[in-house]
Every structure is written in structure tokens, then in C-alpha cells.
Amino acid sequence: MTTSTTSFPKDKMKIVLLESISQSAINAFKDAGYTQIEEYSGALSGEKLERVLKDAKVVCIRSKTQLTKEVIDKAKKLVAIGCFCIGTNQVDLEAANKAGVCVFNAPFSNTRSVAELVIASAIMLIRKIPDKNKAAHAGEWEKDSTNAHEIRGKRLGIVGYGHIGSQVSILAEAIGLRVFYYDTENKLPLGNAEEVSSLKALIESCDIISIHVPGTKQTKNLFDKEVLGWFQNEQILINMSRGDVIDIDNLKRTLEEKRISGAALDVFPEEPKSKAEKFTSPLQNLSNVILTPHIGGSTEEAQWNIGLDVSAKLIKYIENGASIGSHSIPELSLPKMEETHRILHIHKNVSGVLSEINSKISKLNVNILGQYLSTNFEVGYVVLDISKNDSLDALKELKSIQHTIKARILY
Structure with a gap:
């Protein structure tokens, strides 16, 4: 078997x-x-x-x-x-x-898909494409280079240099952007990216800011009124991380005051649960703003x-x-074992359970060919590889242990 x-x-x-x-x-x-x-x-x-x-x-x-x-x-x-x-x-x-x-x-x-959308959004915003697209649909011919720029040579600031942030870094550098990043943990840079010591320094020194942080209590409204106040140089802001990272009402005011020249958001504090539900946002109909329906990885x-x-x-x-x-x-990486029965035992992580498991197995004179254990704060996970003849009796004994949550013969 x-x-x-x-x-x-x-x-x-x-x-x-x-x-x-x-x-x-x-x-x-x-x-x-x-x-x-x-x-x-x-x-x-x-x-x-x-x-x-x-x-x-x-x-x-x-x-x-x-x-x-x-x-x-x-x-x-x-x-x-x-x-x-x-x-x-x-x-x-x-x-x-x-x-x-x-x-x-x-x-x-979906790291690559999100990273590509970030780069695409940055190019669209720095060229003022949302405004020119809207004008063209309205029959207006805005063939003008005013405030439209190449992305090459601009400074991209990445907030959160994890798997997606670092992938954005690689793509950005490949098309000529200078890359800087800020992270609460020390991260080794890829390519020529440079670490910045503070979020404020990153915002004040970069042309484009792209957010890639997890959704935690610490990151909720990370970009609040104070942080958005650091935008003074008509930067571009992109958020493809979590919807509650930005204070949307204050972002709207910052855009209206032209302290941010453009924004792209793929995530929002409140999102429709289905296509039938209407999407509303304070950012709708603002100039040079791209709103997409959480499609970064789609x-x-x-x-x-x-x-x-x-x-x-x-x-x-x-x-x-x-x-x-x-x-x-708890995480366990397990080898394959031939000619055995494998029993999984998940239990509350309290003292004495492993001792009781070993005691019951010992009383049955079961031949244990392999035993693996991992725990977290709440539960323990034990995997036993035993001889085939003893598996049913062993399972019955393991299920009788007081703090057992689940026990089963895997094979």
C-alpha cells in the first residue's frame, strides 16, 4: 500500500x-x-x-x-x-x-498579474490617459503633451517589499524606473532597488507610490490624513493591496487639491458582494483616477x-x-512510508497529550516506524506511521484521549 x-x-x-x-x-x-x-x-x-x-x-x-x-x-x-x-x-x-x-x-x-497591473496603471496615469480617454469618448481631441511624461527615469516608491512589491521592483527597473522601497522589516533589495528609512522620506522623494502591504490592524488607514499630507509634489498613488489601507475621503481631498496628480485603486473599503450590487466610491468621476473592480489577480x-x-x-x-x-x-512536511498505516491525530495543545499518545501506543506493543509532531498555540498535530496489523486498535485508543479534536487512519 x-x-x-x-x-x-x-x-x-x-x-x-x-x-x-x-x-x-x-x-x-x-x-x-x-x-x-x-x-x-x-x-x-x-x-x-x-x-x-x-x-x-x-x-x-x-x-x-x-x-x-x-x-x-x-x-x-x-x-x-x-x-x-x-x-x-x-x-x-x-x-x-x-x-x-x-x-x-x-x-x-497571482504575483505577476498584480505587478503587471501596477506598471500598466503607472504608465496610464503619468501620461494622463484616463482624462484623454474620457475626452475622446466625449468627442474632444486633446492632443497635448502638457503634464504627460515618460515613465523612464522616474522614482518609484514601493511600500511593502514582499512578494508582489519585489516583483513590481523587477518590472519597474526593467523599463527604466529608479526603485526605492520602505518596509517595516529588513528586506534585501533586488537589482538596484534602494531601501528608504521611513515612509515619509519615501513619499516626499518619489514620483510614484505603490502600496503592497498586508491587511492588519497596523495597516488599516495607514494612509490617513497625516500621511496623505506628505504628498505635495503631484505624485501618483497606486493601491493594489487592501481596501482599508487608505482613508478614501482624505484621498479624495488630496486629489481635488492636486497634491496627488493621479491615483489607481483596485481595492476598496467596501466592495460589492456580487455583480448585481452597485459599486459606489467617493473617487468616482475624479480626474485622472483609475478604479478597477479588484482584478489585480484576475x-x-x-x-x-x-x-x-x-x-x-x-x-x-x-x-x-x-x-x-x-x-x-501546524505545518508538517512528511516523507512517504511504504508498507505502513499512517494515523493523523489533531488535539488541543495542552500538556500531557503527547505523553498519553505514547503511553497508549506502548501498551498495545505497536511497532512505531515514524512519528512526527508540530504545534501552534491552539492545537497539536501528530502523525504516526505504524505496522499495519495494529492500526485499528491504535486509532481507537487515540480517539479516546481526552483532548482529541480529530483522529483518523490516513492510509
């Missing part, structure tokens, strides 16, 4: 895909032998979501489906959640952690790569127990 065979029949393992998950993920599940796949084009909520997840082992979502504590607690058979996007804000990670449900996402698969290439990435993580967890990249269960 090998790790490609699970104790739970693959044809009975229900996998639910919501929000038009890429065909690459569906292909991956089918190629791995899973046949009970349910697809839904949109997000689900309420009783319909709970009904669909009642017997599901795996659920795959994008950003609109909200997996709250109530939803997770009612999905008793759920083993894993796949977020086919960058973030995991739509999942109650604490509830998933306590329920022993593994949560994966794709933090890097390219066919990015969605295809996300589908491959997250489905691979889910399949590895289902079939091997490997949890690298998990946001809930």
Missing part, C-alpha cells in the same frame, strides 16, 4: 468547489482519482451553504464565500478548506484551528496557477497528511 491510497474511498470523498474555481483544480482532483466533485458558479451563504457542506470533506472557495465559525462548526465532516486566492480573511481561522480543519491558500500565484494565467497550487496542497494533505502552507493546522 502506498500513500496514494487513502482509507476513505476516493469516490465517496465529497469535494465542493464554489465561485467558479479554475478548471486546473478540477482536473487535478480528477487526475488524483476523486470523482464526487460538486461545482457551483457563485458564492453560497446561509442554509444553502450549510446544506452543501453537510457531507463535504473538502471545500474550495475564492474571496466571497464566508466560512464563519457557525458554518465550520456545522460542517462536521470537513477536513480541509482551500482558499483559491491570496488571502484567508473569508475564513474564521480560529474556528478552523479548533475544529482541526486545515486551511490552505495561494499567496504567490487573469486566466493567475487563476490557472492558483488552481494548481491550492489543489496540490489539498491533495497532499488528504493523501499524505502534509500540511505545509496551512494557516490553521
Whole structure:
């Protein structure tokens, strides 16, 4: 028996895909032998979501489906959640952690798509294309070079030099921009990029500012009235990170006062939950402003790569127990073990559990061929590779341990 065979029949393992998950993920599940796949084009909520997840082992979502504590607690058979996007804000990670449900996402698969949109937006704004486009649609011929510039030689300031910020850095330098960056953590520069010691210094010294920070309490309204007050030189501002990073009302005033000459936003504090819901923003109809509907990572290439990435993580967890990249269960990278049974044990992270596991296994005279442990603040994750003859008795004993959350024979 090998790790490609699970104790739970693959044809009975229900996998639910919501929000038009890429065909690459569906292909991956089918190629791995899973046949009970349910697809839904949109997000689900309420009783319909709970009904669909009642017997599901795996659920795959994008950003609109909200997996709250109530939803997770009612999905008793759920083993894993796949977020086919960058973030995991739509999942109650604490509830998933306590329920022993593994949560994966794709933090890097759409990096290139976002970076390309940043560069494209910067070029459009520095050439005043939004205004000229609007005029042309209105029948006006504004063939004028006033305040339209080449991007070559300009100074780009990147706020947050992570995976996307550094990718923007590479593309920007390739087309002739001088790149500077500010990050709260020390980051090694790529190419000729230069680190700046403060956000204020970055803003005051650069022509274009592009924001690439995570959504945290520290970054909420990072660009508030004070920070926006540092813009005095008609810079360009681009935000492709999180919608609540900028104080939108103060950004509007800064644009109207011409202290910022143009802005491109792909994310907003409040976004429609569906195409049927109307989008409104204080920035609508302002001069030289590009507003896009959270499409930074919405390219066919990015969605295809996300589908491959997250489905691979889910399949590895289902079939091997490997949890690298998990946001809930402690991470474990596991080797393949032939001619064994593998048992997964997820438990509350309290003292004495590992000792009790070893005690119960010892009393059964079980031959342990491999044991792996990882913990976080809430839960512990133990994987045991044991001889085949002892697996059912061992599983029964492990399930009887007081602080057990989930225990199952993987194969």
C-alpha cells in the first residue's frame, strides 16, 4: 500500500468547489482519482451553504464565500478548506484551528498579474490617459503633451517589499524606473532597488507610490490624513493591496487639491458582494483616477496557477497528511512510508497529550516506524506511521484521549 491510497474511498470523498474555481483544480482532483466533485458558479451563504457542506470533506472557495465559525462548526465532516486566492480573511481561522480543519491558500500565484497591473496603471496615469480617454469618448481631441511624461527615469516608491512589491521592483527597473522601497522589516533589495528609512522620506522623494502591504490592524488607514499630507509634489498613488489601507475621503481631498496628480485603486473599503450590487466610491468621476473592480489577480494565467497550487496542497494533505502552507493546522512536511498505516491525530495543545499518545501506543506493543509532531498555540498535530496489523486498535485508543479534536487512519 502506498500513500496514494487513502482509507476513505476516493469516490465517496465529497469535494465542493464554489465561485467558479479554475478548471486546473478540477482536473487535478480528477487526475488524483476523486470523482464526487460538486461545482457551483457563485458564492453560497446561509442554509444553502450549510446544506452543501453537510457531507463535504473538502471545500474550495475564492474571496466571497464566508466560512464563519457557525458554518465550520456545522460542517462536521470537513477536513480541509482551500482558499483559491491570496488571502484567508473569508475564513474564521480560529474556528478552523479548533475544529482541526486545515486551511490552505495561494499567496504567490497571482504575483505577476498584480505587478503587471501596477506598471500598466503607472504608465496610464503619468501620461494622463484616463482624462484623454474620457475626452475622446466625449468627442474632444486633446492632443497635448502638457503634464504627460515618460515613465523612464522616474522614482518609484514601493511600500511593502514582499512578494508582489519585489516583483513590481523587477518590472519597474526593467523599463527604466529608479526603485526605492520602505518596509517595516529588513528586506534585501533586488537589482538596484534602494531601501528608504521611513515612509515619509519615501513619499516626499518619489514620483510614484505603490502600496503592497498586508491587511492588519497596523495597516488599516495607514494612509490617513497625516500621511496623505506628505504628498505635495503631484505624485501618483497606486493601491493594489487592501481596501482599508487608505482613508478614501482624505484621498479624495488630496486629489481635488492636486497634491496627488493621479491615483489607481483596485481595492476598496467596501466592495460589492456580487455583480448585481452597485459599486459606489467617493473617487468616482475624479480626474485622472483609475478604479478597477479588484482584478489585480484576475487573469486566466493567475487563476490557472492558483488552481494548481491550492489543489496540490489539498491533495497532499488528504493523501499524505502534509500540511505545509496551512494557516490553521501546524505545518508538517512528511516523507512517504511504504508498507505502513499512517494515523493523523489533531488535539488541543495542552500538556500531557503527547505523553498519553505514547503511553497508549506502548501498551498495545505497536511497532512505531515514524512519528512526527508540530504545534501552534491552539492545537497539536501528530502523525504516526505504524505496522499495519495494529492500526485499528491504535486509532481507537487515540480517539479516546481526552483532548482529541480529530483522529483518523490516513492510509
